[in-house]
Amino acid sequence: MDAALKRRLEARFGEGLQGPVRQRHDETEIRIAPAQVPDVLRTLHDEADFHFQLLADLAGVDTGTAMQVVYHLWSTTSSDWLRVIADGLPREDPRVPSITFLWRGAEWMEREAYDMFGIIFEGNRDLRRIYMPPDYTSFPLRKDFYLPDDAARSPGGGVRHMEQPEAPLAPGKTLVRRTRA
Amino acid sequence: MTVMSRAWGRLTLPGKVIFTAIPLLLAVGVALALVVGILGGPIVELASQYGAVLRFLVAATIILVITIPTAFLIIFMEMKIIAFMNLRVGPDRVGPWGTLLSVVHGLKVLVKEDFTPSGADPLIFTLAPVVVYGSSVMTLVVLPFAPGLFAQDFNIGLLYFFAMGGLAVVGLLMAGWSSFNKYSLLGGLRSAAQMVSYEIPLTLSVAGLLLLAGTMSVNQLVANQSGWFTNWYVFQQPLGFVIFFIAVTAEANRTPFDLTEADSEIVAGFATEYSGMRFGFFFFAEYVNVFIVSAMTVALFFGGWNAPFPFPALAILLDPGSLGIWLLLGIAIVPLVGTLLLSLPFLLTRSSMPAWQAIVLGFVLFNVVVIGLLGVWAFVSFDWVAGLLWFLAKTYVFVFTFVWMRATLPRVRIDQLMGFAWKWLMPAALLNLFVTAGAILVVGR
Amino acid sequence: MNLIPGIGIVRGMSLTLRRFFQPKVTIRYPEVPSDVAVKFRGRLQLLYDENGSLKCETCFQCAQACPIECIDMGGMDTKGRFHVHWGAAETYGERREESALRRSGRPVPDPAYERFAPIDIAAVDSILEDFDHDPAQLLGILEATQAAFDYLPVGALKRISERTGTGYAQIYGTASFYGHLRLGALGAPAAAPSAAPYLAALAAATGAAGRQADA
């Protein structure tokens, strides 16, 4: 845990942060508003105090109430991973500025976040689906996207059921193949 | 009917074969006798009139027929040698040591569905393999296998060889263009560029040799190299040999110059859309080409059918007619005695072996011994047998080298390939030519 | 790169030539079986004992003990009456178990693989409400359920398991242990599967195909 980094972050950004700087294990976490992303990341990337040169990861998160974009950064000046969370994107129309001007390599990671969550990165010149087919309409990693097979959920709530007590199938249809004529 | 079928059912397999073969042979024999009897006179007359034509026809047929087993053998060699170099075992399931696997490959190719892609030009698509295979086979015509054993001796034999080699590129280009596939097109264009570029150093590399020899007949070239192995042209034209070998590797599309069918780049190049026997033609043509270029290298630079040292000529020729009754006795007695003699050791030492097995073994051994003796006799008595053996042995050393290179080397890139041809091989070939010409002027041969 | 051009190629060629004469490493598989690692984890198989009868009694104990829930099982219960299942709904697992049963040589009643009849869950829920969803009162719950339905339908057992958080194995074990609890309806023989519908469908299909061919 790098306490110096926490002090530097608080001194530099101060009011701009949403909530306190959190630290656990070897991770330092700050939360910012989506609109601040380019400024904050540019500061972290350029200024000699921080020098976060490597974008380790870019991930979208759907909390169920809001969307987040999470950046993990690496620096030579600190032994911590810095996690920058752009918090509070509305679920209906999540938009955040792209950071491809800083890291061109973020392009595909942003495409992935768009593909999986529908987060729109303004300024990314190639924001199209990357894994799913181009005519796909929904966003699979959103929390309201249920797997069709609900039985794959955890057993923690009790026994899982193969045979659900529900209306019988249409005659001649069975779930299990009958092998004997 | 039932009697017939029941009797047929009781026959063993050899019995069935014999009962089928005897009437067939009879019918064929009678038909032949009739044909000879009726048409014999005119045929003999024609043959004597056009002896050269008849000889050429027979030779061409033989050449066409032997390309297939040659390709099979080289395919098998390639599979086995590369496997050994990879520390693998290689084919070992079909036939003894997997020798029949390439035959099975051939059969597989034969029975596969042969289709034409919907966008392809059907006529050219079908003709392309024929052109490629045809050009390979036609090259074989000028190869001297042994003294007196060649299809045709041109006084421009070498030129003919280069011309036929250049014809293959037309076939490849046809295949690449007509397949309606971008990989094929790229492969066809690559092959065109490659072959056209390498024709020039190839031809130039032998120019020095031609200055030395003063002939373009391959037969004459080989005959020039008789005597001790120091007479071989490789010792007078080492640079020419190196250039020729590299260029000929590129001509035959072998690794490291197998760009036309670079499987990791353009899938199979010009052959991407081919299947069945049409693909088989390309496949066989490649291996026939390997044989041809090896043979040509041997003929031009390694003395062809000449032994590396003057072999003592022993002519043990027997006139069977002079033996009289002893010949008949020999035919009747020698096999029997030989078989028994050779089975004796087994009979005496192997008590667990039944007598019939020992005798069968003895018979097999007897055959082996006789064939070996006959081979030795033929080798020392007929110089065409010796020449053929020397020639094939040297040729297969080079076939091995080609396979060996394929096992070792990665592929070059197209621009490096072209650069190598134009920037290195061409100047080197020209240098070789000038140096040879200068040397001839100075030494005054 | 070396000073002499081509020396790298020559070295490579000499290496392959040396390898040409070295002993080969290929394991000739069908003749020489490859050795199995000491900790090899293959497919779990628990099919027959030495007498040829099924070993697995579908008690679910292994499935319950598995920490990462990788065991997925189903099959007939020991009395050959009901098809029981543990794990995610995967038809593959079902088929596998069914084929295992068939290979065991026992008669396999096909109705076991059909869905069980729907029941009125409200009745079960009210019984559970009465007993305060208490697994300790399991016997009482089961008796009340049997009183309500005249026997213990599978759907009711599953509902009880779900609501009380008790493993299905335990509920099923309890229900099948006591003689006075019935798992099947009294005097309702299972209808033997008939081949007639299948044959009729087959005839229809072939007839249709024939007509198509004619046209």
Added chain:
Amino acid sequence: MTTHASMDDPRVTLDEQLGSFEPIPPYPPRTEREQEFYTVADGEMLVNIGPHHPSTHGVLRVVMKLDGERVVDIDPVLGYLHRGVEKLCENADFHHTISYMDPLEYVSSLFCEWPAVMAYEKLLDIKVPRRAEYIRVLTGELNRISSHLLAMGFHALDLGGITPILYSFIERDEMVEMLASITGQRMLFNYFRIGGVNGDLNHEFMSRLGDWMSRATAQVEANQGLLNENEVFVRRNRGVGTIDAQTALKMCWTGPNLRATGVPFDIRRAHPYSVYPELDFDIPTRSEGDSLARYLLRIDEIKQSLRIIDQCLHQMPDGPVMARVPRLMRPRPGRAFATVEAPRGQYSIYAVSDGTDQPFRFRIHDPSFLHLQSFTLLMPGQLLADWMTINASLDPIMGGIDK
């Protein structure tokens, strides 16, 4: 529109257009970049490579815009191997997710499990026994060697050399057998557990490892002698796919590919995890940044890995290999980011827990994904055959990229 009768079936007439492949999508271009790419100038053609092609290392499709043999532009198309592992993991138990990780980068499976268990250990504040950490490092480095050997073999195979891959496989098979003797499987090991590893080292593993270590260096060097000095191979690689350090950092490169440009970034040293601080090894770098540098760097890394294995064997402490962990895990709500230095670069997992027994969000970060992205940067101006060189030297694994 021209039609002609099919050669195969005379009853069928064929539309000539049907036989042609037009990679231009049947919808209007969605982005600026797509519009730019699919606008084909005169004399250019689009060539589709993959999804099934000998040298795509999996199921990758790339569309190339060619001018003759020269590549004008390139557009990789992913998703042919997409299985939705992240979604699966969000619907699985914490223990369960580990077994989903193995098939991602299937040639270095242990490095996929490692960040996952590390992230969970962070979430749950579990202290892993030291012996378990040493075993993780030991098996991990073995896996790294086998992965690098395979990468080098396939590098040669993509360039047309058929032998090195088999020599690589001989060595790899030995290592895979070793790992199988402690993990139980040859390829998808599923060996690391939350709080330790599944089972201690055993006699079979140790004897095989000792046997192999005694001849590993000589064997690997002899086999690589086939390529390292081979003029054809060197000329195919030198100066191909060159990238400088700054661009590589901008493209978020990591691992050997980044180190080949001269940046000594190695997570084992930059953010030490496990017992790497106790081990003595160097971080090889090269400054050229081309395919040859990436290839040679892997050889250097193999030597360092052999050093690490040697030290692990000497320093291996006694003790348990599993911490005491609950069977059903419900970590407190929180976020954890764990990353390891995989053979291809930084492999990291970002796990968010909401207090249940399943991860709330499970993000898998694969280094090959970002290396593959750089094709658009490296390819223009190169020849078609250079794509195979660059692809092989970047060494992407499609299983990890498509997740």
